[in-house]
Amino acid sequence: SSQAASAPRPGTGTAAVGNVDRTHVSHHGGDGIRGGYVAHNNDLHFTGVNARRNKGHGINLVSYKGANSQINAVSINVCDLSENGKSGVELWGNSISVLNTSLQANYEYGVELNGSVLDGTNSYSSQRIAVEQCHFEVNRLGMLHVRVGANSANTYNKVYRLSVIGNYVLPGVGIGLDASVTNMAKITS
Numbered sequence: 001s002s003q004a005a006s007a008p009r010p011g012t013g014t015a016a017v018g019n020v021d022r023t024h025v026s027h028h029g030g031d032g033i034r035g036g037y038v039a040h041n042n043d044l045h046f047t048g049v050n051a052r053r054n055k056g057h058g059i060n061l062v063s064y065k066g067a068n069s070q071i072n073a074v075s076i077n078v079c080d081l082s083e084n085g086k087s088g089v090e091l092w093g094n095s096i097s098v099l100n101t102s103l104q105a106n107y108e109y110g111v112e113l114n115g116s117v118l119d120g121t122n123s124y125s126s127q128r129i130a131v132e133q134c135h136f137e138v139n140r141l142g143m144l145h146v147r148v149g150a151n152s153a154n155t156y157n158k159v160y161r162l163s164v165i166g167n168y169v170l171p172g173v174g175i176g177l178d179a180s181v182t183n184m185a186k187i188t189s
Contacts, residue, residue: 022048031056032084035071042072049079051088058084058106061091062114070094070126076101087112088139097130104137109145113159127160137170 025032032051035044044061051058058081061071070093079101081088088103090112103110111131136143146159 018043019045019047020049021046024050025058026050026053028054028056030054031058031060031086032081033059035061044071044074046074046076046079049076049081051079051081051084053083055085057086057088057090057112058082059089059091060086061089061093072096075099081110082106087145090114092126094126095128096126097132098134099130100133102135103139103143104135106139108139108141109143110134110136110139111144113144113146115148115159126158129159129161130163130165131167132163132165134167136167143167143169 020033023033032054033046033049034056046059049059059076059079061074071091072094074091074093074096076089076098077100082102082104084106086106087108088101088106088110089098092113092115096113098111111134113126113129115126131144144164146162148158
């Protein structure tokens with residue numbers, strides 16, 4: 001069953017959110033699943049989600065409204081995010097895990113950590129990111145791409161503690177990292 005996100009609590013700018021379990025979204029004209037319209041969404045958990053063949057991203061959790069927001073405590077586990085018109089999943093925030101997930105034949109990347117669409121002057125940094133035990137194959141632009149905001153000279157707009165471990169990656173598929181990725185835990189696949 002699925003539990004839909006509720007409206008933001010008055011005065012907080014934070015949405016109370018929940019679980020998306022065993023959900024199938026395909027052939028949608030935009031992103032299969034879209035979040036990130038209010039500042040600081042927290043605790044989103046996707047398990048057994050099949051978001052395939054959508055025109056946009058399979059799952060998109062990045063705010064585009066200039067709110068300098070991020071979505072924290074996201075887990076994507078045992079999902080199939082394949083054959084989408086953009087990336088399998090695009091997100092930005094803290095404490096993010098993409099585990100045991102199939103990310104194949106997306107037009108852009110398998111996983112895209114994208115802070116560049118936020119207000120580049122003070123968008124928040126992203127940290128504690130794990131991409132582990134996933135299956136990456138035939139994503140047109142690569143397995144994983146990390147893109148930070150425009151103002152990478154300050155403490156914001158950086159990625160800290162990125163862990164990419166134990167993934168199956170079709171040979172010849174790469175990882176793209178901006179220069180502002182620091183404290184790399186491990187990258188082995």
